[in-house]
Amino acid sequence: MTQLEEMPDRTMDVVQIVGAVISMYNAVEVYVCAFSTFKKYNTLYCWSVLACATGLLLQSISWMFIYYKLYSNKYLIMAIVASSVGWWAMVTGFSLTLYSRLTIVDVPRAYCDWIRNLIIFNFLFCHLPTTMFTFGARMIGTDVWVTGYSVIEKIQVTMFLIQEVILSSMYVIHVGQGYGKEMKTVKRHTLYVNILVLILDLVVVIVEYAGLFAIQVALKVAVYSIKIKLEFLILRQLTDANKAFRRSTLGPVRSAGNRTETPIKSNNGLGRKSNTHAEVFTSGSAIAL
Numbered sequence: 001m002t003q004l005e006e007m008p009d010r011t012m013d014v015v016q017i018v019g020a021v022i023s024m025y026n027a028v029e030v031y032v033c034a035f036s037t038f039k040k041y042n043t044l045y046c047w048s049v050l051a052c053a054t055g056l057l058l059q060s061i062s063w064m065f066i067y068y069k070l071y072s073n074k075y076l077i078m079a080i081v082a083s084s085v086g087w088w089a090m091v092t093g094f095s096l097t098l099y100s101r102l103t104i105v106d107v108p109r110a111y112c113d114w115i116r117n118l119i120i121f122n123f124l125f126c127h128l129p130t131t132m133f134t135f136g137a138r139m140i141g142t143d144v145w146v147t148g149y150s151v152i153e154k155i156q157v158t159m160f161l162i163q164e165v166i167l168s169s170m171y172v173i174h175v176g177q178g179y180g181k182e183m184k185t186v187k188r189h190t191l192y193v194n195i196l197v198l199i200l201d202l203v204v205v206i207v208e209y210a211g212l213f214a215i216q217v218a219l220k221v222a223v224y225s226i227k228i229k230l231e232f233l234i235l236r237q238l239t240d241a242n243k244a245f246r247r248s249t250l251g252p253v254r255s256a257g258n259r260t261e262t263p264i265k266s267n268n269g270l271g272r273k274s275n276t277h278a279e280v281f282t283s284g285s286a287i288a289l
Contacts, residue, residue, distance in 0.1 A: 055085075158205065190238075
């Protein structure tokens, strides 16, 4: 970031509005699909998805207030708080969504623990310092705070990119191991989706390093909203393939209406039954992309 304040023009207005509309539309759709497809809500995956969607709404709406100065000076702090909390929920909520699905593939416990610690580290040493410098740059506005914000902003964007690349790579590497041909298609689609996500993330990082802060914010919320929808697609495919494999090897245990339930035990070697997302989804539900 080279400027915290950028003069709005017609092109920039279009970028901001389009980014916010895409983000809010996708967030609402994620809410609708989550509540219409999840059978259980007491899972890390469910809460992470809802946290990410909530963060998208908070970040998009609060940034519109900040960018267009739709507040009096005494309410600036409220807009910054809402934007910061929304950013926390959006970014870390998405990382926890990726982390939670590692339990349904054969990822060793040591790797899962290491990734969990990485998420905690980045929350403490990226989210919190960036928020502090955001308040300083916006409320105080001296060169020290503005320069510090510019530096920490680039660091956190890079760190969260690395974190999500690690999470996605772990999943791509381990998905399908020990399963039948049903998983090969899922693995191929997962690889394609993760390549697309990586390209989108790299665009956000490049825009940030180019100093186009306002564009980066609008682009980031839109990208995260697309990523969380793609996450639904990947997990839905994994769930269907997992059920097909179990039916071909074990056979269905119970059928009820339009739903077939098969006993699924964790294949992750963690010594416990996983909150498998096959149990969270109902058959026939999907999210439009």
